[in-house]
Amino acid sequence: MAKILVVEDDATNLEIASRFLRLRGYDVVSAHDGPSAVAQALAEKPDLILMDMKLPHAGDGQAATRAIRAQPSLGSVPIIALTAQAMPVEIDDMFAAGCDDVETKPFNFAQLHGKIEKLLAARSQR
Amino acid sequence: MTGLTVHGVDQGLAGPDPRARPQEVVALSAPARRDLLLAVRRELLELLQAIVTYSEVLLRDAEEAQPPDDFLTDLRKMNAAAQSLLGFVAETFDPQRAEFQGDDFDASLRRLRHDVGNRLNHLTGFCQILLLREETEHFGSFTADLERIRACCQTLAQRLQRLRAAGPAPEAEPAPPLSLPTLPTVFPRDIDPGDVLIVDDNPYGRDVLRRLLEPQGHRIHEAEDGEQALATLQSQPVDVMLLDLLMPRMNGLDVLQRLQADNRMTCSVIVISGLEEIDSVARCIELGADDYLTKPIDRVLLQARLRSSLLKRRLRQRELEQFFPPKVARQMLHRPELLEQGRDAEISVLFADVRGFSRISEDLGPAKTVQWLRAVMEVLSDVVLRHQGVLVDIIGDELMAMWGAPEEQPDHADLACQAALDMLDQLPALNRDWQPIIGEPISLGIGINSGPARVGNTGTRRRLKYGALGDTVNLASRVQGATKYLMARLLITDDTRRRLRQKFHVGRVANVQAVNIDRPITLYEVHARTDRASVAVRRLYARALRLYENRRFKEAAEVLGSLLTQYGAQGPAVWLMSRTMDCLAQPGKWRKLWDLPGK
Numbered sequence: 001m002a003k004i005l006v007v008e009d010d011a012t013n014l015e016i017a018s019r020f021l022r023l024r025g026y027d028v029v030s031a032h033d034g035p036s037a038v039a040q041a042l043a044e045k046p047d048l049i050l051m052d053m054k055l056p057h058a059g060d061g062q063a064a065t066r067a068i069r070a071q072p073s074l075g076s077v078p079i080i081a082l083t084a085q086a087m088p089v090e091i092d093d094m095f096a097a098g099c100d101d102v103e104t105k106p107f108n109f110a111q112l113h114g115k116i117e118k119l120l121a122a123r124s125q126r
Numbered sequence: 127m128t129g130l131t132v133h134g135v136d137q138g139l140a141g142p143d144p145r146a147r148p149q150e151v152v153a154l155s156a157p158a159r160r161d162l163l164l165a166v167r168r169e170l171l172e173l174l175q176a177i178v179t180y181s182e183v184l185l186r187d188a189e190e191a192q193p194p195d196d197f198l199t200d201l202r203k204m205n206a207a208a209q210s211l212l213g214f215v216a217e218t219f220d221p222q223r224a225e226f227q228g229d230d231f232d233a234s235l236r237r238l239r240h241d242v243g244n245r246l247n248h249l250t251g252f253c254q255i256l257l258l259r260e261e262t263e264h265f266g267s268f269t270a271d272l273e274r275i276r277a278c279c280q281t282l283a284q285r286l287q288r289l290r291a292a293g294p295a296p297e298a299e300p301a302p303p304l305s306l307p308t309l310p311t312v313f314p315r316d317i318d319p320g321d322v323l324i325v326d327d328n329p330y331g332r333d334v335l336r337r338l339l340e341p342q343g344h345r346i347h348e349a350e351d352g353e354q355a356l357a358t359l360q361s362q363p364v365d366v367m368l369l370d371l372l373m374p375r376m377n378g379l380d381v382l383q384r385l386q387a388d389n390r391m392t393c394s395v396i397v398i399s400g401l402e403e404i405d406s407v408a409r410c411i412e413l414g415a416d417d418y419l420t421k422p423i424d425r426v427l428l429q430a431r432l433r434s435s436l437l438k439r440r441l442r443q444r445e446l447e448q449f450f451p452p453k454v455a456r457q458m459l460h461r462p463e464l465l466e467q468g469r470d471a472e473i474s475v476l477f478a479d480v481r482g483f484s485r486i487s488e489d490l491g492p493a494k495t496v497q498w499l500r501a502v503m504e505v506l507s508d509v510v511l512r513h514q515g516v517l518v519d520i521i522g523d524e525l526m527a528m529w530g531a532p533e534e535q536p537d538h539a540d541l542a543c544q545a546a547l548d549m550l551d552q553l554p555a556l557n558r559d560w561q562p563i564i565g566e567p568i569s570l571g572i573g574i575n576s577g578p579a580r581v582g583n584t585g586t587r588r589r590l591k592y593g594a595l596g597d598t599v600n601l602a603s604r605v606q607g608a609t610k611y612l613m614a615r616l617l618i619t620d621d622t623r624r625r626l627r628q629k630f631h632v633g634r635v636a637n638v639q640a641v642n643i644d645r646p647i648t649l650y651e652v653h654a655r656t657d658r659a660s661v662a663v664r665r666l667y668a669r670a671l672r673l674y675e676n677r678r679f680k681e682a683a684e685v686l687g688s689l690l691t692q693y694g695a696q697g698p699a700v701w702l703m704s705r706t707m708d709c710l711a712q713p714g715k716w717r718k719l720w721d722l723p724g725k
Contacts, residue, residue, distance in 0.1 A: 010244055012207070016251030023258050054240065084243030105243045106250035106283055109258070 002120055003027040005046035007037040007064065008082070009055050013105075017050060017082075020109055026116075034064035041068050046077060048120060050103075053083045053094060062097040069098040078119035080112075159231055160221040166289045167219035168372070168400055170242070171421055173282045174212040176330040177249070177275050179337050181205045182425070184271045193265035200259070204252035204275075211245045235289050242286055250279040278330065319343035320365035320436045323393070325355040325381070327373045331398075335368055338425055339432070352376025356384060363460040364393040366435045369415070371399040371406055379406060382413040392460050394435035398423065449517045449592060454533060458592075468582030473530030474542035474574055474622060475599050476515070477606035478506055478549060481569040483523035490564060498560055499523065502568060505552050513545035518584075518593040524606075528594055531581035539576050539625035546572045546616050547654050570615060573606030575599075576622040597643065604640055604722055608649060611723060612636060613697045620648040631656060633664045634671065635698045639719040646719050651698065663693050670702055677716055679709045 004026045008014040018028045029044045031037040033055050041049065049068065053061035065079055081094040084105040091102055101115050154162065185201050218238065220226075225234045257272050259265070322344045326332045336346050347362055349355035351373055358364065371378035378397055385391045397410045397418040407418045416438070417431045439459065446455035480502055487495040503520050510517050510527040514535065518526040527545065530538035549570060557567045577598035585591030593599075601619065609617050612635055623632055631653040637646050653660060666689045673682035686703040709716045 012203075012248045013244065013251065016248065016255065019255050020251070020258070023255065023262075084240045084247065105247040106279060107247060107254070109254040 001025065001027050002047040003029065003044060004116070005029050005031065005037070005040055005044060005049045007031045007033075007040075007049065007055065007061070008052040009033060010052070013052070013082075017107070020107075020112075024113055034060070034067070037064045038067045038071070041074055041077070042071060045074070047123065048116060049077055049079045051079050051081055051099070053081050053090070062093060065094075065097040065099055076123075078123060080115055080119070082107075154231055159226060162289070163219050163221045163226065164400075166285060167215060168421075169285045169288075170215045170219070170282060171212065171400075172328050172331050172334075173278050173285065174208060174215060175421065175423060176334045177208045177278045177282075178205070178212055179334045179425075180271050180275050180278070181208050183337060184268060184275075187271075188265075188268060191265065197256070197259060197263075197265055200252055200256050204249060204256060207245070207248035207252055208275075211242070211249055214245055215242065232290075239286055239289055243283075246279060246282060246286070250276065250283075253279065318436060318440065319345065320432075320439065321345045321347065321363050322432070323347045323349060323355065323358055323362070323364045323367045325349045325352070325367060325373070325378070326370040326398070327351055328370070331370060334423065335428075338423070338428060342429075344432075352378070352381040352384075355381055359385070359390065359393065363456065365439050366394045366396060366432060368396050368398055368419075368432075371397055371403050371410070379409060379413070382410055382415060386413050394439060396431055396435060447511075450532075451511045451514045451516075454514075454516065457533060468580050469531075470578055471531040471534070471581045471594075472538065472577070473528050473579050473581060473594055473598065474538040474576040474625070475579070475594060475602035476510075476525075476527045476529075476542050476546060476572060476574045477603050478525045478527075478546070479571045479606055479609075480523040481571055481610075482566070486564050486566070494563070498564060501560065502556060505556060506549055509545050509548045509552060513541050513548065515541060515545055516592060519591060526593070526603075528581075530576075531594065532592065537627055539574075539622050540628050540630075542574050542576070542622070543618065543626065543630055543652055546574060547652065550615060550654065571606055571609035572616045573602055573604070573609055574616075574618040574622050575602035575605055576619070576625050577601075601640060601643065601647070605649065608638065608722055611701065612649070613701050614649075614651050615697070616652045617649045618652055620650070623648075623650050631664075633668060636671070636702075637675075637719050638722045640722040647722070659693060663689060663699070666693075667699055667702070670699070670706075674702060674706055674709075675718070677709070677713070679706050679713070679716075682706045683710060 004021050006014060006017045006021070006028060008017060008030070009032050014030055014032070018030060021028045029040055029046060031040040037049075037051065037055075040046075051061045051065055055061050055064060061081060065081070068074055068077070068079065078100045079098065081091075081099040081102045082105065083090070083094070083102060094102055100119055103112050103115060181201070181204055185198075185205055188198060188201050218241070225237070228234065253272055253275050257269065257276065260269050260272065319342060322339055324332045324335045324346060325348075326335070327350055332348050332350075336348070340346055347358055347364065349358050353376055355367065355369070359367070369378045369381060376384075378399075382391075382395065382397075391414045394417075395410075395415040397407055397415045398421065399407050399418060400421050404420070407415075410418065416435055419428060419431060443452075443455050443459050446458050449455075450458055480499065483499075486498070490498060499522075503525060506525050507517050507520070510525075513529075515527045515529045516531065518528055520526075527542075528538075529535050529541045529545075535541060549572060553568055553570065561567055575598055579594040579596040579598040581594045582592070583590055584593035584595055598621075605617050605619055609615065614635060617635065618632070626632075632650040633653065635649045635651050637648050639646055653664065666685055670682045670685040670689065673679075673685065683703070683706050686699055686706060689699045690703060705720075
């Protein structure tokens with residue numbers, strides 16, 4: 001069973017994402033800001049990370065993504081950026097920071113599920 | 127693995143590809159900023175309004191179906207998310223706010239999109255969780271409403287994309303058509319249902335109102351714009367119009383102005399406006415609107431206002447039902463122009479007079495007289511309305527009624543005669559109560575005439591009196607007067623007799639000449655009784671009349687004599703006997719036509 005780390009400062013969005021992922025059979029762990037995201041990633045070794053891009057404290061999701069990518073033990077864990085109504089420029093920045101995909105809020109569960117499965121499949125093939 | 131997924135293929139809920147670059151950046155003027163914010167605000171609120179309604183309906187349905195508690199909890203969370211987003215949009219999309227005054231309007235909009243997006247995610251999130259649970263756990267039939275909410279959320283996400291200071295605003299996709307199942311009754315039926323016309327260019331706006339009102343049994347009509355609304359009002363009885371103010375082409379104010387100008391304000395109007403349009407509301411009320419509601423529509427307020435509007439309509443209808451049968455009263459309510467404008471119609475007019483009024487009132491005294499007359503007139507009025515007639519007037523001891531207008535009644539003559547016979551039938555019951563008091567039986571004289579007349583308001587603007595004018599009416603009144611002289615209870619003219627479609631027992635009483643009318647008029651009595659003696663009396667009378675008209679006075683007197691003694695005949699036979707005796711004494715007194723006394 002794949003384990004997914006959800007990083008989200010908004011409690012309701014965190015609940016929604018976690019509920020959805022559990023309904024789809026994933027293990028879910030969570031973090032609510034950048035530093036705790038890095039700590040949880042190191043401790044839980046998730047198979048995939050959903051990262052909200054607008055996090056409070058210690059930089060935003062991009063900073064957290066860069067920090068995670070800097071940890072050799074986490075390898076190339078796939079990261080999907082979550083964003084509400086981002087501008088095109090920002091999306092480019094997200095990819096530059098090391099995200100593998102972007103999901104815009106409001107989530108389309110089916111679409112998000114597809115992205116997760118695709119990234120997990122690609123990861124297991126390596 | 128970086129950049130593996132290609133964007134822009136599956137846009138799904140996210141709307142247009144967010145990576146599309148804006149074409150050019152233009153600084154927006156203050157009015158343009160205002161317009162942009164208010165336009166998007168209006169669109170979002172309308173959608174949220176629909177979402178809140180669906181989710182409330184869903185919650186009520188679910189509470190009855192009793193799914194597991196946590197399913198209800200999710201429904202409540204979705205409902206709360208919708209309410210909260212609605213409140214957020216209503217509050218934040220305000221051009222007056224400080225953050226929209228600054229230089230970086232674009233940044234403010236981005237923040238706004240972000241905040242709305244996050245909150246919208248709560249809503250769609252719970253909606254999708256509920257859909258997933260329905261899929262696997264099957265609690266009830268909630269999928270359709272959930273899908274509807276999801277479709278609204280999807281449109282909402284697309285509309286949110288228009289909130290950009292620069293670049294092409296992504297074209298809003300047309301709202302998906304909604305097929306709505308009829309809802310079970312979820313709201314108490316505490317108002318008499320009415321015909322409600324919903325005028326709104328936005329399909330969600332119409333749908334929300336329909337969903338709120340249909341469960342109460344109201345008959346809902348919809349119009350997409352002002353022109354359609356005016357056409358519907360023309361063709362359809364409408365009690366209350368819910369009129370959206372902001373519409374393309376012809377807005378709500380234009381509709382009211384047109385109705386006012388054409389004097390067609392026939393229904394109650396409740397104006398529905400955004401908060402920004404509150405100034406126009408005052409103008410609407412000046413133009414004849416009864417009330418207004420602001421968006422987002424509060425369900426309780428909507429019902430209260432609609433109820434009060436419908437109540438006013440009912441009161442007015444009651445007023446009209448004093449004079450018109452209920453069906454006609456309702457028609458009058460919707461097409462008051464029928465009352466105002468005079469028109470020519472084929473009608474039957476009935477005058478009924480209570481005999482011996484002055485004599486009886488002298489004995490009874492004023493208080494008792496009023497009581498007595500009211501008792502009699504109430505019974506007679508009921509008879510008129512029961513036979514689909516219009517009660518034109520009651521003056522003292524005389525009642526006037528008509529048939530054939532305002533709506534056409536091809537059988538107006540039959541209805542008038544049936545009503546007259548029915549009036550006479552009511553007398554025994556009235557007499558049981560009143561004969562001991564007034565000391566004699568009540569008797570009526572009823573005259574009916576038919577023909578063309580001018581129908582409409584024969585009163586004034588202040589004192590409406592729907593009635594008829596013309597020779598047909600004058601003659602009817604004279605025929606009623608003739609009943610006194612001819613000692614008949616019910617007389618009709620040959621013009622009425624000719625128009626009868628059903629079989630009545632009629633017998634010719636006399637040929638008369640009326641002042642101002644050239645041609646001779648034949649008066650007939652209408653008989654209710656068909657027993658052998660009555661038929662014999664009629665036959666003998668007809669013979670006596672012919673003899674009299676041929677100046678065979680002696681033979682006429684013989685026939686009449688046996689009529690009076692053998693059959694104890696009364697009425698016209700007595701009158702004809704005295705005419706015959708006059709002529710026996712002075713043959714020069716004979717006239718071919720009897721002069722009908724003037725009024």
